[in-house]
Amino acid sequence: KYEIPVIGPNTHGFSNFHKDFHSIFWHFDTFPGEIAVISQSGGVGLTIACSLRTMMCGLSHFVGVGNGAVTGFSDYLQVINLDPNVRVFSLFVEGLENAREFYECARKITAKKPVVVYKAGKNEEVAKATLTHTGSLTGEYDLYRAMFKQAGLVEVDSAWDAAVASKALAMLNLPEGDRVCAMTFTAGLSIVAMDRSLDAGWKFPDISDHARQGIRSVIGEKTPVELQNPIDLTGLGFLPQNYSGVLEVLRDESFDAFFLVWSFNALIRIPIAEIEKFVKDVKKPVVMVLLANQYEAERYLEELARRRVCCYLTPEDGATALNALLRRYKMLNRDRKVSN
Amino acid sequence: KYEIPVIGPNTHGFSNFHKDFHSIFWHFDTFPGEIAVISQSGGVGLTIACSLRTMMCGLSHFVGVGNGAVTGFSDYLQVINLDPNVRVFSLFVEGLENAREFYECARKITAKKPVVVYKAGKNEEVAKATLTHTGSLTGEYDLYRAMFKQAGLVEVDSAWDAAVASKALAMLNLPEGDRVCAMTFTAGLSIVAMDRSLDAGWKFPDISDHARQGIRSVIGEKTPVELQNPIDLTGLGFLPQNYSGVLEVLRDESFDAFFLVWSFNALIRIPIAEIEKFVKDVKKPVVMVLLANQYEAERYLEELARRRVCCYLTPEDGATALNALLRRYKMLNRDRKVSN
Numbered sequence: 254k255y256e257i258p259v260i261g262p263n264t265h266g267f268s269n270f271h272k273d274f275h276s277i278f279w280h281f282d283t284f285p286g287e288i289a290v291i292s293q294s295g296g297v298g299l300t301i302a303c304s305l306r307t308m309m310c311g312l313s314h315f316v317g318v319g320n321g322a323v324t325g326f327s328d329y330l331q332v333i334n335l336d337p338n339v340r341v342f343s344l345f346v347e348g349l350e351n352a353r354e355f356y357e358c359a360r361k362i363t364a365k366k367p368v369v370v371y372k373a374g375k376n377e378e379v380a381k382a383t384l385t386h387t388g389s390l391t392g393e394y395d396l397y398r399a400m401f402k403q404a405g406l407v408e409v410d411s412a413w414d415a416a417v418a419s420k421a422l423a424m425l426n427l428p429e430g431d432r433v434c435a436m437t438f439t440a441g442l443s444i445v446a447m448d449r450s451l452d453a454g455w456k457f458p459d460i461s462d463h464a465r466q467g468i469r470s471v472i473g474e475k476t477p478v479e480l481q482n483p484i485d486l487t488g489l490g491f492l493p494q495n496y497s498g499v500l501e502v503l504r505d506e507s508f509d510a511f512f513l514v515w516s517f518n519a520l521i522r523i524p525i526a527e528i529e530k531f532v533k534d535v536k537k538p539v540v541m542v543l544l545a546n547q548y549e550a551e552r553y554l555e556e557l558a559r560r561r562v563c564c565y566l567t568p569e570d571g572a573t574a575l576n577a578l579l580r581r582y583k584m585l586n587r588d589r590k591v592s593n
Numbered sequence: 594k595y596e597i598p599v600i601g602p603n604t605h606g607f608s609n610f611h612k613d614f615h616s617i618f619w620h621f622d623t624f625p626g627e628i629a630v631i632s633q634s635g636g637v638g639l640t641i642a643c644s645l646r647t648m649m650c651g652l653s654h655f656v657g658v659g660n661g662a663v664t665g666f667s668d669y670l671q672v673i674n675l676d677p678n679v680r681v682f683s684l685f686v687e688g689l690e691n692a693r694e695f696y697e698c699a700r701k702i703t704a705k706k707p708v709v710v711y712k713a714g715k716n717e718e719v720a721k722a723t724l725t726h727t728g729s730l731t732g733e734y735d736l737y738r739a740m741f742k743q744a745g746l747v748e749v750d751s752a753w754d755a756a757v758a759s760k761a762l763a764m765l766n767l768p769e770g771d772r773v774c775a776m777t778f779t780a781g782l783s784i785v786a787m788d789r790s791l792d793a794g795w796k797f798p799d800i801s802d803h804a805r806q807g808i809r810s811v812i813g814e815k816t817p818v819e820l821q822n823p824i825d826l827t828g829l830g831f832l833p834q835n836y837s838g839v840l841e842v843l844r845d846e847s848f849d850a851f852f853l854v855w856s857f858n859a860l861i862r863i864p865i866a867e868i869e870k871f872v873k874d875v876k877k878p879v880v881m882v883l884l885a886n887q888y889e890a891e892r893y894l895e896e897l898a899r900r901r902v903c904c905y906l907t908p909e910d911g912a913t914a915l916n917a918l919l920r921r922y923k924m925l926n927r928d929r930k931v932s933n
Contacts, residue, residue: 279858282889294781299856299884300907306886307906347784373784376791411909412785441634444687444713445752451716516639518619544639546646547887549622566647567640569751 286311363405443483467502497527517545626651644756703745783823807842837867857885
């Protein structure tokens with residue numbers, strides 16, 4: 254009526270962490286970063302923010318959309334998109350009043366920046382509960398899903414996965430194809446990661462004879478398992494110089510992405526500097542998985558984040574990260590083909 | 594040939610944490626607890642163990658089955674089942690040589706103790722990679738799935754979820770029905786939890802007029818949202834005495850399980866003692882969700898675990914926990930009906 258933009262009502266508020274501006278009623282632990290969380294629920298937005306903090310990722314903005322009487326997702330997306338600090342948007346959507354407007358706006362943004370979306374209300378019975386909350390209907394999930402895909406969004410299935418995907422998209426270069434190389438000490442981890450990443454379209458082409466020879470020259474001829482992709486270094490890889498030696502061999506192999514596993518042990522140094530160098534050299538996405546519990550991993554996750562190495566603690570999270578990158582690559586590629 | 598049980602080959606080893614007996618080549622951070630992890634992959638078993646440690650759960654045993662030349666899952670299950678320290682089995686299965694033997698053995702154990710299973714190799718292409726690892730085929734996932742269900746196992750989709758489900762089944766009483774009551778400050782969290790738990794068969798029946806009146810007498814008449822289940826206390830619930838006052842009202846309502854949300858804030862005390870008392874009084878499963886990042890949550894998770902309050906950091910994990918309990922209840926109920 255008066256053309257004044259109003260946030261909410263029934264909202265968590267708005268924060269810009271780079272400007273240290275906060276119009277918010279609930280403070281939480283984070284630091285300035287590259288991810289803007291825009292959430293229709295303060296609580297779910299908070300869960301994404303806390304999950305990102307656990308993964309050592311900061312935020313650029315936090316918005317609780319609330320009932321969105323005047324301003325909606327499109328308004329926030331457009332305004333925050335002007336801020337060069339933002340590399341990724343991470344959205345939680347219950348339902349949209351104006352899906353067409355959202356679609357047009359999101360479509361423009363995803364051409365430049367990745368947008369991750371987590372949608373509530375897949376179950377129709379939940380619609381009733383949502384209606385009393387923000388007054389929006391959550392039904393017709395399939396329509397939403399198709400719209401998200403068409404608009405180039407990366408959809409995920411939980412607040413944690415929203416954080417996993419946002420972290421990868423903020424920290425990593427995109428692949429320029431679908432060929433991934435996995436390197437591990439224990440095949441089981443690559444099996445569960447492959448399960449998920451093959452379904453998403455990643456391929457695990459075999460390594461070349463040249464690479465096989467190169468790896469043998471580093472870890473020796475007598476490997477207890479066959480050398481193939483996923484590359485299982487077994488115990489022989491647990492010397493940091495062997496690990497980085499094999500990375501050196503793989504550098505020029507024709508893969509589009511790498512999935513590296515390390516397992517924390519108090520007696521063996523994690524080759525952090527070597528992995529950092531590899532990431533910088535290959536200029537391709539490298540997802541690292543460190544097997545450790547969250548508390549013993551904390552200082553390593555901190556150091557890895559500082560060196561811009563993207564690391565997770567489970568192989569399934571690593572696969573979710575890889576899959577987000579591939580979906581983003583395919584989306585941009587689809588658009589490029591369309592415009593040619 | 595010589596009838597000597599052999600573990601492995603190609604195995605991570607065997608540990609009994611209550612006896613401090615370790616025949617294992619990789620030490621990791623844990624403490625004696627109630628969960629036995631039996632994994633065909635040392636790496637995935639380690640991921641489950643690390644995830645449990647992050648959730649403040651200890652282990653009774655850890656077994657790397659490896660190639661299982663002589664001993665297999667059934668042997669470990671039977672032997673470890675004799676140990677009264679074990680409350681829950683948590684399995685990672687790539688493929689089974691003798692599925693019939695496994696089925697018969699698991700069926701007997703699940704009549705007494707919960708068994709959680711995570712299966713690899715859902716994608717047929719992964720079978721090749723698995724074959725070079727432990728020599729077992731991973732195909733025919735649908736057959737496995739039906740067999741697990743028939744044997745009364747609780748199947749999960751990731752190492753993390755195996756830890757989430759195992760923790761709940763180790764710490765909580767089983768429900769005696771499917772009616773759950775959710776209490777939250779922010780509806781979004783209950784919406785995403787409902788999404789998952791409705792699909793799994795939980796019902797969220799409305800609270801009685803009597804309970805509604807009781808809650809109003811605690812938090813006041815003027816609530817900004819309608820009082821229904823999920824119960825959204827909004828800001829009014831953030832006084833610990835209000836929170837525990839409402840729990841007191843709900844105690845005698847006819848629910849079979851409770852889903853309680855708290856959000857960490859440095860300025861407001863978490864009503865830990867009050868929640869502990871509620872859990873002891875109701876003798877029903879109570880799943881708590883604490884919104885916080887893993888590092889700030891550490892000391893609270895430790896205290897909650899000591900007081901045997903089962904807590905997670907995301908609503909989706911809370912729903913996974915609830916769903917594991919309901920599946921276990923339904924399985925035991927099915928068997929009871931069959932035997933009558």
